[in-house]
Amino acid sequence: MRAKRVCRAPLSGSDEATIEDGDMVIDEKADLETRTAQAVEELKSALSSQGKGAQKKKIEALRAVRRVLSQSEVPPIQVAIKAGAVPLLVQYLSFGSSDEQLLEAAWCLTNIAAGEPEETKSVLPALPLLVAHLGEKSSTLVAEQCAWAIGNVAGEGADLRSTLIAQGALWPLARLMLSSKGSTARTAAWALSNLIKGPDPKAAYELINIDGVLNAIIRNLEKADEELATEVAWVVVYLSALSEKAISLIVRSHVPQLLIGRLLASENLQLLIPVLRGLGNLVAGDEYMVDSILIVGNSITDQALSSLIKCLKSDNRVLRKEASWALSNIAAGSFEHKKLIFTSEATPSLIHLLTSAQFDIRKEAAYTLGNLCVVPAGSTEPPNIITEHLVSIINGGALPGFINLVRSADIESARLGLQFLELVMRGYPNGQGPQLVERGDGIEAMERFQFHENEAMRNMANGLVDKYFGEDYGLE
Incomplete structure (x- = not known):
């Protein structure tokens, strides 16, 4: 979604503060393609103009191309390319050209680079000059527009990023991010994130x-x-x-x-x-x-936890997933970190996500809840169980969510579910863990691995069934 962007309005600070008269959205495809071909032909003609009025003719020709590439919902990029626009625009970027000419040419190339992959690649001949005009001798507006064009190219793929880096785009973009002009710093940062x-x-x-x-x-x-x-x-x-x-x-x-x-x-x-x-x-x-x-007791840690809880409760699935993932890594820390999360609003929110959210979020929530229940033991020993946390999380309704993970076709998730069932059966007080798992149809979930092709999962599940539901299970 962020990778490439069409430039439809003038940059902040340019002479064109508003959309010009005549810059109306063109809907008729045939008319648009005709106008595009004519505009490129005029661009070619203007390039060879000499004498009085030549510069004005060049600017008008550039603007005509820029308009058709900016003001349509579906810019006629391919038509412009086939008409020969790119090599002409490269010539318009030549050193010694006026800032107005450079800005218009870079704007046209920006929007061509915002097209489909092959359309973006057509801009390759312009890259050395676009990178050169990022330099300190360029006006801020020209450098910003060139940064936008480069950001679009970088957004297309790794090969084009490598080309830009080899041509020296990184350093001047970094310099532009230091700019005190907000739009310039913003465009440079966006281009850098793509690069x-x-x-x-x-x-x-x-x-x-x-x-x-x-x-x-x-x-x-x-x-x-x-x-x-x-x-x-x-x-x-x-x-x-x-x-x-x-x-x-x-x-x-x-x-x-x-x-x-x-x-x-x-x-x-x-x-x-x-x-x-x-x-x-x-x-x-x-x-x-x-x-x-994130030291427990520091205000920054409390703020971090509050902000992550806010994201867990968001309607946006990306925020819920990312917050669950971040919490899982904090919960993998010290006992104090586990206790902090466990006693917060995060725990019921995570249980809710485990039992009701989309699969990828359930998986991240499960990692966090599992981490809250254990502290590492020796390298060859199973983790020690924090009984208070385990009991509370089970009583809060998490067990069905973990059993459903065992049924998942995703091996990593099924392993996570089995690991949690092992904690329940080993660590729930008074030996009640196996009964809880059985009542939740956990035995049936584990037995699906009885003849599974994954040897590690097969051995793990069969081992748990044999250990906790063997011939002595249920005997006093």
Whole structure:
């Protein structure tokens, strides 16, 4: 959804503050294609113009192409490409051209790059000049429009990202993210998030090592409007997903506190998703985050828990899933962290999700609830059970949800369900665990693995049935 964007209105600060007269949405496909072909032909003619009025003719020709690529619901990109627009636009990007000409040419290329994959690839010949015009000698408006075009190209795929990185796009985009002009910093951050999204982690590693980048992230998360903070949060998401060095630097900065603050204060879904995902990456990626920042008793930890509970209760499935995942990693920490989550509103919310949410959310909720019930033992020993937590979670209605996981076709989820049933049968007080599992049709769920092709699952399930429901089961 975020990868590529059509530019339909002038950039903030340009001479065209509003849509021009004549820039009406064109609906008739045949008329639009005819106008597009004519506009490209005029673009070619204007390029060779000399003398008085030549520059004005070039700008008018560029605007005509830009209009047909901007004002239609389905821009005629393929028609423009077939008519030869791209090589012409590359010539219009030549050094020494006026800012107005550069801006219009980059705008046209931005919208061509927003098209289908092959249409985006057609912009390849323009990339060296688009990257060059990101430089310090370019006006802010020209650099911002070129950043938008590059962001669209980067959003298309890993090969094009590699090409852009090889052509030197990373550093000047990082410099633009430092801009005091909000729209420029926002466009640069968006383009950077597309450029570093992988799968190769090299760009993320290089970005976090550029002087001033971490400070820019901190400043924009702290003071910027929600639109800019959203784009910067996506940069944090990809940095923390792809680079251990980035995670280490970020968790030791003020970023975690700022993410938590944004998560707690905002109701903007577009902002909440990357903020929560970035926070989840940090919690999962570096033990320092849980052990040294989310210390039980600190106000920041209480704020983090409150914000995650808010997301668990959200109507948005992405927020519910990401919050469950983040909590599962916190719940894997110390006994104090487990106790903090267990005694909060998170526990009944997680039980509700386990028994009623979509499958992917149920799975994450199950991980969290399971982590709340155990503390690690020796490397070869089963985990020690926190009986109070286990009993309360079972009494809260979680057992049917775990038994349903055992029935899942997803092996990881079925294993998670079996592991929890083992805790119940081993640790529920007064030996009542097997009876609870039996009453919930847990035996039937486990027996589906009796002849299963997965040897580990077959052995695990059969072992539990033999151990807890063998020939002595039910005898006093």
